[in-house]
Amino acid sequence: MASKKIDLRYFPGFLPLTYLCLFLLYAPLIIVLVYSFNDSVSITKWGGLSLRWYSDVFFGPEAPKFQTAAFNSLTIAVIAATVSTTIATLAATAMIRAGNFKGRSFGFVLINLPIMVPEIVTAVATLIFFSAIGFTTGYLTILIAHIVFCIPFAYLPIAARMQSIDNTYEQAALDLYATKFEAFKLVLLPLMAPGILSGFLLAFIISLDDFIITNFVKGAGIETLPTAIFGSVKRGIQPNIMAISTLLLLVSVVFVTLSYLVGRAGEKSK
Amino acid sequence: MAGAITNNSKSNSGIYAGSAHVLMLPSWLIIGFFLLIPVLLMLVYSFLTKEFRGGVIWEFSLDAYDQFFFYRGLFGDEPPVFEWTYVGIFWRSIWQAGAATIFCLIIGFPTAWFIAMRRGANKSVWLFLITIPYWVNLLIRTISMKFLIRDNGPLNEWLLWMGAINEPIHMINTNFAVQLGLFYSYLPFMVLPIYASVERYNFALSEAAADLYASHWETLRLIILPAVKPGIIAGCILVFVPSLGAFLAPDLLGGAKTFMIGSLIEEQFKGNAGNWPFGAAASMILLSMVLAMLTYYARQQSKEVS
Numbered sequence: 399m400a401s402k403k404i405d406l407r408y409f410p411g412f413l414p415l416t417y418l419c420l421f422l423l424y425a426p427l428i429i430v431l432v433y434s435f436n437d438s439v440s441i442t443k444w445g446g447l448s449l450r451w452y453s454d455v456f457f458g459p460e461a462p463k464f465q466t467a468a469f470n471s472l473t474i475a476v477i478a479a480t481v482s483t484t485i486a487t488l489a490a491t492a493m494i495r496a497g498n499f500k501g502r503s504f505g506f507v508l509i510n511l512p513i514m515v516p517e518i519v520t521a522v523a524t525l526i527f528f529s530a531i532g533f534t535t536g537y538l539t540i541l542i543a544h545i546v547f548c549i550p551f552a553y554l555p556i557a558a559r560m561q562s563i564d565n566t567y568e569q570a571a572l573d574l575y576a577t578k579f580e581a582f583k584l585v586l587l588p589l590m591a592p593g594i595l596s597g598f599l600l601a602f603i604i605s606l607d608d609f610i611i612t613n614f615v616k617g618a619g620i621e622t623l624p625t626a627i628f629g630s631v632k633r634g635i636q637p638n639i640m641a642i643s644t645l646l647l648l649v650s651v652v653f654v655t656l657s658y659l660v661g662r663a664g665e666k667s668k
Numbered sequence: 669m670a671g672a673i674t675n676n677s678k679s680n681s682g683i684y685a686g687s688a689h690v691l692m693l694p695s696w697l698i699i700g701f702f703l704l705i706p707v708l709l710m711l712v713y714s715f716l717t718k719e720f721r722g723g724v725i726w727e728f729s730l731d732a733y734d735q736f737f738f739y740r741g742l743f744g745d746e747p748p749v750f751e752w753t754y755v756g757i758f759w760r761s762i763w764q765a766g767a768a769t770i771f772c773l774i775i776g777f778p779t780a781w782f783i784a785m786r787r788g789a790n791k792s793v794w795l796f797l798i799t800i801p802y803w804v805n806l807l808i809r810t811i812s813m814k815f816l817i818r819d820n821g822p823l824n825e826w827l828l829w830m831g832a833i834n835e836p837i838h839m840i841n842t843n844f845a846v847q848l849g850l851f852y853s854y855l856p857f858m859v860l861p862i863y864a865s866v867e868r869y870n871f872a873l874s875e876a877a878a879d880l881y882a883s884h885w886e887t888l889r890l891i892i893l894p895a896v897k898p899g900i901i902a903g904c905i906l907v908f909v910p911s912l913g914a915f916l917a918p919d920l921l922g923g924a925k926t927f928m929i930g931s932l933i934e935e936q937f938k939g940n941a942g943n944w945p946f947g948a949a950a951s952m953i954l955l956s957m958v959l960a961m962l963t964y965y966a967r968q969q970s971k972e973v974s
Contacts, residue, residue, distance in 0.1 A: 406871065406874040406875060406878060406884075406887065407785050407871070407874075408785075409778070409781070409884070409888065411778065412778035412781055412782050413778075413782060415774075415775055415778035415779065415782075416778055416779045416782040416783075418775060419775045419776070419778075419779040419798070419855070419859075420797065420798075422775070422851075422852065422855070423798070423801040423852070423855065424801065425816065426809065426812035426813045426815070426816045426852070427801065427804060427809070427812055429812065429815065429816050429822050430808070430811070430812045430815060433815070433822075441815070442818075442820050442821070442825075484694075485694045485695050485698060486695070488691040488692070488694055488695070489691065489692055489694070489695040491684055491691050492684065492687070492688045492689075492691035492692045493692075495682070495683050495684045496682050496683070496684045496685045496687065496688035496691065497682025497685045497688075498682075499682075499685065499688035499689065500689075501689070501692065501696075502688075505692050505695070505696065508695065508696060508699050508700060508704065509695055509699065511699055511703055511704065512699065512703060514958070514959070514962055515703070515707065515955060515958075516909070516910065516912070516913035516954060516955065516958055517910070517913065517915075518913045518915055518929075518930045518933050518934070518951070518954070519707070519710075519913065519933075519951045519954060519955045519958075520703065520706075520707075522710060522933060522937060522947060522948060522951045523703065523706035523707045523709065523710040523951070524702065524703070524706050525937060526706060526709055526710050526713050526944070526948065527702070527705065527706035527709055527710075529723070530709055530713075542702055543702070545698060545702075546698060546699055546702045546703050549695060549698070549699060565683055568683055569683070572683070578683065578684060578686075578687070581683070582684065603803050606805070607803075607805045607806060607807075609806065609807045609916065610915050610916070610930075613938065614937060614938070624805065624807045627807060627808075627811070628807060631811055631814075631920065635811065635814065635815055639811065640815075643805075643808040643811060643812070646804075646805050646808055647804050647805070647808055650803050650804045650805060651800060651803075651804065653803070654799070654800055654803040655800075658796055662792075
């Protein structure tokens with residue numbers, strides 16, 4: 399039987415579906431990007447290229463609102479990412495470099511708890527908690543909630559990196575009379591730098607991204623960028639939302655690309 | 669969520685063994701105090717009496733759960749009748765999340781397969797392309813989708829211009845729009861674990877099947893699919909679980925007819941309903957469903973390993 403040799407790795411239809419997948423993922427984003435440059439008051443009609451909605455975002459009537467919201471979002475994301483990355487680095491050191499200790503499995507469950515509990519449930523639980531202890535909702539409650547759910551996202555790349563670094567370097571340092579703290583600070587931490595940076599960047603994006611939990615714990619009178627945008631969109635999509643969305647979209651893409659490149663550089667440097 | 673479920677770290681040494689608890693302390697304190705205790709408190713709240721306009725009265729009550737399942741008349745004095753409203757919302761959420769999961773699987777599996785068949789550096793570029801949209805703000809992705817599929821949005825205009833349709837297709841505020849939104853939110857969660865499984869697949873099996881006169885599609889169905897099943901199950905759970913409690917997609921893309929669990933819960937705290945114990949009870953029911961699924965998944969995973 400002289401049948402032609404078929405490629406076992408190839409299935410007809412898989413390639414078009416892959417392109418469909420890419421199309422579905424990118425089409426909405428590209429459309430918003432294109433329409434953010436639309437010189438028209440209506441979001442539907444195309445009125446030629448213009449930067450008017452970007453200027454509206456920075457200088458228009460809603461500019462102060464969005465600037466305050468952006469300031470809140472950025473400062474919360476920086477602080478939450480810094481704190482959660484620090485906590486995650488310490489936890490990863492214990493989980494991966496401290497052998498088997500009492501409470502290790504519980505610690506593992508606890509660190510991953512924020513990604514196992516559905517966001518809306520975390521939001522409800524946090525709101526109830528702050529209300530029960532009489533804590534006024536505002537900037538601080540948003541910050542605390544963000545630190546909590548950023549920990550597992552910072553932890554994942556940090557733990558992965560630490561697992562891939564052999565502990566012989568630290569052993570060598572200890573043999574040369576370094577204290578454990580010195581081995582940690584002078585040997586492990588520098589080797590961990592790409593993983594820690596990766597974790598920080600992911601935590602930063604996750605914090606910047608959050609809507610549901612922030613919406614529950616923010617209280618009246620304070621907005622982050624997502625809650626401000628959501629409030630605006632509830633009254634209908636305006637063209638300036640397209641511009642803000644595009645800016646935020648670019649921030650995310652830049653940060654993820656950085657995180658990816660840092661991670662890859664880290665892989666190569668090993 | 670990927671990779672978070674299984675604990676496969678082999679700690680070969682204990683350099684910092686003496687300091688383990690000190691190192692763990694900050695994460696225990698922060699997550700314990702600001703998530704674990706709040707969840708337990710939420711459980712308590714679900715058994716309390718509601719105060720009008722939000723908050724609770726510290727008095728034990730089963731009202732929240734009772735209201736979830738039964739209707740007792742306008743004044744609560746009639747014999748209980750099974751109430752479909754809230755169970756129906758949960759049922760619809762399961763259905764919507766299920767449909768989104770199936771869409772993700774249909775598109776995600778071929779994509780994961782295609783990427784796994786690329787060589788070297790191409791692979792990581794493709795994976796990167798698939799993951800980028802996930803990191804873009806979920807709210808913005810949902811708004812983009814809403815903008816795209818509106819009655820007079822770009823998609824309809826384009827189809828009209830092409831002559832493919834004569835009048836705009838109404839998509840916004842339908843079940844389909846919500847499914848599309850959920851699909852769009854969580855598609856990378858389907859691709860990544862399936863990709864990881866296909867990566868490990870041993871092609872000698874396909875060759876053996878072909879030698880034994882299995883057709884191309886029989887090989888896929890009888891050999892490949894069972895071999896990559898763990899990845900498929902992982903992908904389905906990673907899409908289904910967040911879809912179930914999603915808020916943005918149903919809220920922005922759906923209407924009153926597509927009300928899902930997330931909106932029901934939100935309404936108890938942010939909206940007009942203002943029934944905290946009921947919101948806490950609905951959250952507890954959602955959380956139990958999710959934890960049951962994750963536990964089942966973790967069991968399956970540990971079976972695979974052993």
